[in-house]
Amino acid sequence: GAVVSQHPSRVICKSGTSVKIECRSLDFQATTMFWYRQFPKKSLMLMATSNEGSKATYEQGVEKDKFLINHASLTLSTLTVTSAHPEDSSFYICSAGGQGVIDTQYFGPGTRLTVL
Amino acid sequence: KQEVTQIPAALSVPEGENLVLNCSFTDSAIYNLQWFRQDPGKGLTSLLLIQSSQREQTSGRLNASLDKSSGRSTLYIAASQPGDSATYLCAVNAGKSTFGDGTTLTVKP
Numbered sequence: 001g002a003v004v005s006q007h008p009s010r011v012i013c014k015s016g017t018s019v020k021i022e023c024r025s026l027d028f029q030a031t032t033m034f035w036y037r038q039f040p041k042k043s044l045m046l047m048a049t050s051n052e053g054s055k056a057t058y059e060q061g062v063e064k065d066k067f068l069i070n071h072a073s074l075t076l077s078t079l080t081v082t083s084a085h086p087e088d089s090s091f092y093i094c095s096a097g098g099q100g101v102i103d104t105q106y107f108g109p110g111t112r113l114t115v116l
Numbered sequence: 117k118q119e120v121t122q123i124p125a126a127l128s129v130p131e132g133e134n135l136v137l138n139c140s141f142t143d144s145a146i147y148n149l150q151w152f153r154q155d156p157g158k159g160l161t162s163l164l165l166i167q168s169s170q171r172e173q174t175s176g177r178l179n180a181s182l183d184k185s186s187g188r189s190t191l192y193i194a195a196s197q198p199g200d201s202a203t204y205l206c207a208v209n210a211g212k213s214t215f216g217d218g219t220t221l222t223v224k225p
Contacts, residue, residue: 034212043205043215044160093159095213104148105213110159 002028004096006108013084014116021079021111023094029074030096034105035067038091050077084115118143120208122216129196130224137191137219139206144184151180151191152205154218160205164191196223 003026013019023033031052036044048069049057056069066088068080077096081088091112095105119142129135139149148167152160164173164180166189172181179192189206203220207213 036215043217044207044213046212046214049212104165105150105207105209107152107160107162112157 002026002096002104002106004094004106004108006092006094006111008111009109010112010114012114012116015085016083019081019084019113021081021092021094021113023077023079023096023108025075025096025106028096030077031074033071033077033094033096035069035077035079036093036095038093038110044093047079081113084113086115089113089115118208118210118214120206120214120216122204122206122219124219125217126220126222128222128224131196131198133196133223134192134194135196135221137193137204137206137221139189139191139208139216141187141189141208141214143208143210144187146184146208146210148209149180149182149189150207150209150213151178151189152207154203154205156203163204193221196221198223198225 005024007022033050035047037047038044046059047062050069050071052071052074058064071077091110093110095107097105121140123138146168150165151163166173166182177194182189201223203218205218207215
């Protein structure tokens with residue numbers, strides 16, 4: 001089956017630094033990838049839709065300058081948390097589908113970000 | 117805006133019981149629905165995927181049904197085991213996935 005990887009799996013950083021999270025589709029091409037955030041004991045909230053070769057579409061309330069998304073190729077999307085603060089600490093998960101939005105979404109294993 | 121509700125929020129059962137988890141959604145124009153399992157501090161494990169044209173899917177002791185017209189899906193777990201203890205999430209894909217808040221299941225030995 002299709003595999004989506006994320007790197008790193010866990011990151012701890014100091015307040016004010018920027019952190020980049022990678023999401024890769026390992027054995028298929030994904031024109032669209034999605035980024036989710038999960039707060040403790042809560043469900044996943046969609047942050048943005050990442051489109052290869054174009055700007056990401058952000059959900060209402062998500063700061064696009066805070067969470068920079070780049071979908072540079074059909075197998076890689078990155079999420080950069082800029083000037084991270086403790087409130088940005090969360091579990092970030094990406095998903096990708098081989099045929100765009102109608103396809104089965106394969107989810108990455110997630111990245112746990114802790115900002116001190 | 118799609119809204120997904122999962123009932124109950126938490127469930128505790130003795131080992132061996134059959135149980136049903138419920139998921140309801142407000143917009144029936146969906147492509148598919150997935151059920152996931154999430155263990156504490158871990159990522160998502162996909163359990164079952166039902167396409168909008170399908171009524172049910174089965175995998176081992178798990179059976180998921182979909183009634184798109186009424187906006188409902190159920191996940192049936194047969195002969196529950198302590199290892200089934202986890203949070204179960206349903207996600208409705210209507211172009212982007214919307215998740216329910218999950219049902220936290222505890223199966224007691």
